[in-house]
Amino acid sequence: MLLKSLFLAGAACCAAAPLLAQAPAAPSTLSADQLRAAVLEPGEGRKVADTLADELTGKFVIPEQGRQYAEMLRANAAAGRYDKGTRGDLAKLITDDLMATHKDGHLHLSVTEPEPAGGNSGPPSDFPKLIQSAKWLAPGVAYIRPSAFFSTDDEIAAFKAFMRDHSTAKAMIFDLRNHHGGRLGEMDVIFPYLFAEKTPLVRMEMSRAIYDKFGSPFGEAPTLEFAKDDARITATHYAVPGQATPLRDAKIYVLTSNATASAGEHFALAFKSTGRATLIGEATAGANHFGGPGPVGDHFTVWMPVGRTYDIKTGQDWEGAGVAPDLAVDPKQALVVALEKAGLSHADAVRIDATEVPLEPVHKDKVRAR
Known part of the structure; x- marks a missing residue:
């Protein structure tokens, strides 16, 4: 479960600005399931992988591991690994590839879900009683x-x-x-x-x-x-x-x-x-590793670890x-x-x-x- 807009790690405490430079995507009228089931547009998977590679190179908590993640993503993108499937498929595939390179308890890619009414100041609706x-x-x-x-x-x-x-x-x-x-x-x-x-x-x-x-x-x-x-x-x-x-x-x-x-x-x-x-x-x-969420293109969010x-x-x-x-x-x-x-x-x-x-x-x- 992605606890959006929280810094969920050892030092996790405060909602803050996204950790990536792009502006977040506009609100969607589709449900979370529909967003995940959407088929990738031509070239979308490669673009997501390349963008994520750039962000990991500059922001990941352990710089050498960030570079290794980036090298893997660029090689896989060039080989066409991320060209097919749904957006949900891509998020899982890239996350699995990241974990196969170096395991991290927070780093993962997800499909950007619609903002709940009233924002994200509290837990998701399906979260257990606090x-x-x-x-x-x-x-x-x-x-x-x-x-x-x-x-x-x-x-x-x-x-x-x-x-x-x-x-x-x-x-x-x-x-x-x-x-x-x-x-x-x-x-x-x-x-x-x-x-x-x-x-x-x-x-x-x-x-x-x-x-x-x-x-x-x-x-x-x-x-x-x-x-x-x-x-x-x-x-x-x-x-x-x-x-x-x-x-x-x-x-x-x-x-x-x-x-x-x-x-x-x-x-x-x-x-x-x-x-x-x-x-x-x-x-x-x-x-x-602590950090926070940020957009990767228009339809994806990465939880980026930036410290320990x-x-x-x-x-x-x-x-x-x-x-x-x-x-x-x-x-x-x-x-x-x-x-x-x-x-x-x-x-x-x-x-x-x-x-x-x-x-x-x-x-x-x-x-x-x-």
């Missing part, structure tokens, strides 16, 4: 299961209420096993309750040229501190303490799976790197590998384990787990952050 569950699971044990961090006004308000209303918890469980990614807003509501001192969490970097042309894909929030040189922009994401509550001493558990993607992985790494929480489950999806988020201590990011849990367990059992760690009996943990059913599978054979 907050699937938020409650006390047991005395002193708070629990929240978000599908993403879209930073809508309603979602920010809901997180503020949850943290405030559960500020006396002795244990708090963040269930990210179905988390698709998103923005920083929700994190910046959560972290002030859990850290007693200003604490660096993760670091994000991108090309200075891309930053100067398109602005900051992760916003200019007070929790970010920027360092700039001629080549790179680096932003450090901090936890900034708020009013002291018992949550500063609470045990924190983060549930992860290979469906935990993008900004969900940023959230998990922030806790893992600082040691403030225990991660329970399996390694996350491995979709690190990494562990301040090691300099390593999680692209491809994911964020490893502290306690590796079957993600289907992660909530049971967390409840036991919080002091519940196994029988009570199993009983409660049976009442909390995620809206999507908590383990996927193949995961892409779309």
Whole structure:
């Protein structure tokens, strides 16, 4: 699923201008299915491949890989690989060719879909409920299961209420096993309750040229501190303490799976790197590189990765590998384990787990952050 107009990666946080130079196509009266089923016009596939090659050469987060993508696309276009089929066929074929060259958890081409009424400030109509569950699971044990961090006004308000209303918890469980990614807003509501001192969490970097042309894909929030040189922009994401509550001493558990993607992985790494929480489950999806969508010609959109988020201590990011849990367990059992760690009996943990059913599978054979 392409979450349009969001920066969905480790630093994903803010809607921003498209990352390509062309103006977006005019609104279409056709449905998304009709747009994907449209047959390619003569030469259209080659033009799309050549345009995308140019953009990857100038913008992709790892320049050498961007050049290799471009060489592949131009060679395939010259050989006629992209001359036939529908626009949906072309988007899938080019995306598959890109992934065969270098796997990336976000990079993909899609057919540009009609803008929904009212714009793209919120999730697509078919997106799971943003907050699937938020409650006390047991005395002193708070629990929240978000599908993403879209930073809508309603979602920010809901997180503020949850943290405030559960500020006396002795244990708090963040269930990210179905988390698709998103923005920083929700994190910046959560972290002030859990850290007693200003604490660096993760670091994000991108090309200075891309930053100067398109602005900051992760916003200019007070929790970010920027360092700039001629080549790179680096932003450090901090936890900034708020009013002291018992949550500063609470045990924190983060549930992860290979469906935990993008900004969900940023959230998990922030806790893992600082040691403030225990991660329970399996390694996350491995979709690190942040960026955003932009038009490729009149009928296609590329999700272009332009930067990376990494562990301040090691300099390593999680692209491809994911964020490893502290306690590796079957993600289907992660909530049971967390409840036991919080002091519940196994029988009570199993009983409660049976009442909390995620809206999507908590383990996927193949995961892409779309």
